[in-house]
Amino acid sequence: MTGFWLLILGLALTSFIPRASFILLFARWPAPAPVRRALRYVPAAVFSAILVPELVLSAGSVHVGLDNPRLLAGILAGAVAWRTRNTLLTIVAGMLALHLFSALLK
Amino acid sequence: MRPAGGIFKGAHAAAVECSLRRIRISPAPLPFHPQYLAAVKACLPVLPGVLAFAAISGVAMVAAGMPHYLAMAMSVLVYAGSSQLAALQLITSGTPLAIAILAGLVINLRFSIYSLSIAPHLAAAGPRWKPLLSYLLSDNGYAMSLRGYEHPLDPQGKVWYYFGCCSAIWVAWQIGTLTGILLGTRIPAGWHLEFSIVLTFLGIVAPTIRDRAVAAAACAAGITAVLAWSLPLRLGLLIAVAAGIAAGMLAENLREEPR
Numbered sequence: 001m002t003g004f005w006l007l008i009l010g011l012a013l014t015s016f017i018p019r020a021s022f023i024l025l026f027a028r029w030p031a032p033a034p035v036r037r038a039l040r041y042v043p044a045a046v047f048s049a050i051l052v053p054e055l056v057l058s059a060g061s062v063h064v065g066l067d068n069p070r071l072l073a074g075i076l077a078g079a080v081a082w083r084t085r086n087t088l089l090t091i092v093a094g095m096l097a098l099h100l101f102s103a104l105l106k
Numbered sequence: 107m108r109p110a111g112g113i114f115k116g117a118h119a120a121a122v123e124c125s126l127r128r129i130r131i132s133p134a135p136l137p138f139h140p141q142y143l144a145a146v147k148a149c150l151p152v153l154p155g156v157l158a159f160a161a162i163s164g165v166a167m168v169a170a171g172m173p174h175y176l177a178m179a180m181s182v183l184v185y186a187g188s189s190q191l192a193a194l195q196l197i198t199s200g201t202p203l204a205i206a207i208l209a210g211l212v213i214n215l216r217f218s219i220y221s222l223s224i225a226p227h228l229a230a231a232g233p234r235w236k237p238l239l240s241y242l243l244s245d246n247g248y249a250m251s252l253r254g255y256e257h258p259l260d261p262q263g264k265v266w267y268y269f270g271c272c273s274a275i276w277v278a279w280q281i282g283t284l285t286g287i288l289l290g291t292r293i294p295a296g297w298h299l300e301f302s303i304v305l306t307f308l309g310i311v312a313p314t315i316r317d318r319a320v321a322a323a324a325c326a327a328g329i330t331a332v333l334a335w336s337l338p339l340r341l342g343l344l345i346a347v348a349a350g351i352a353a354g355m356l357a358e359n360l361r362e363e364p365r
Contacts, residue, residue: 005176010206014208021217023221023224040320042219045347046216047311048311049343049347051304051307055304060335087306098301
């Protein structure tokens with residue numbers, strides 16, 4: 001039980017400090033131009049780095065092909081998102097596609 | 107009672123000065139700035155994904171043997187789903203506490219990039235509000251705020267817009283976590299609820315890919331993340347982000363050079 005509390009406190013600190021780093025702690029520090037230029041690519045890089053492995057990896061090995069329902073559903077949902085800019089529609093289309101492709105590939 | 111603009115430096119003084127000069131007819135005395143409501147409305151489509159992700163993390167915390175009140179305390183105090191899930195996964199597989207917390211820190215480092223990126227937009231917020239605004243920073247809140255800033259907003263409007271996005275997502279997150287904790291392990295795995303997290307991220311990132319440099323960043327980050335997946339402590343995630351940024355800047359430079 002103490003272990004869980006220590007984990008909570010440790011994680012609370014290690015999540016608050018990065019969040020506060022520039023909003024609160026270094027607010028006066030002007031970000032140099034290359035940093036500001038680099039920031040333009042941060043959202044695409046972070047989210048892509050989180051989600052691509054979720055689509056193509058299963059149990060640590062790469063599955064790229066028409067027999068991977070997660071990848072197929074992801075591609076379809078990505079196309080829906082790109083065209084419509086609608087997150088809810090993306091989620092609905094992606095979940096339906098995942099279950100459809102899973103059923104078809106069984 | 108604080109005036110609606112009390113969140114801002116000197117806003118109270120400005121309001122007093124303003125009301126001395128003339129009688130204020132508009133705007134209507136809303137409890138929140140109009141940009142707050144606009145932001146909440148803009149965030150509604152992402153809330154189902156947030157709810158689902160939160161519910162999954164609630165289920166995972168209970169499954170890891172946490173009592174309900176501790177799981178809820180963790181959700182409120184930490185408020186960082188992917189680091190919570192990763193640390194719990196490590197703890198339950200016998201990893202030392204310090205390593206699990208360090209893994210959480212590595213996963214949370216992306217918040218410092220968001221913090222750097224969003225800080226100029228929050229310059230109008232008073233110092234008392236900045237700890238709260240920092241605490242509320244999240245993947246979705248950051249992304250939705252940036253999308254809102256594509257339209258011109260005044261400095262105060264920007265702060266309220268951010269506050270609207272982030273507080274709506276916070277509320278959805280806590281409701282989702284509580285639901286997950288109460289449902290426990292009763293959600294059938296066959297629903298693949300965890301896939302909605304991936305879809306939420308897709309819904310955020312795909313519409314931002316409108317030029318070659320951003321596309322290069324997304325491709326390089328995605329490929330690197332897959333190749334570096336087996337590295338410990340999810341270091342591959344950070345390496346992939348660095349590769350993505352480098353690829354984006356490189357693609358931008360290539361375009362600028364005369365041929």
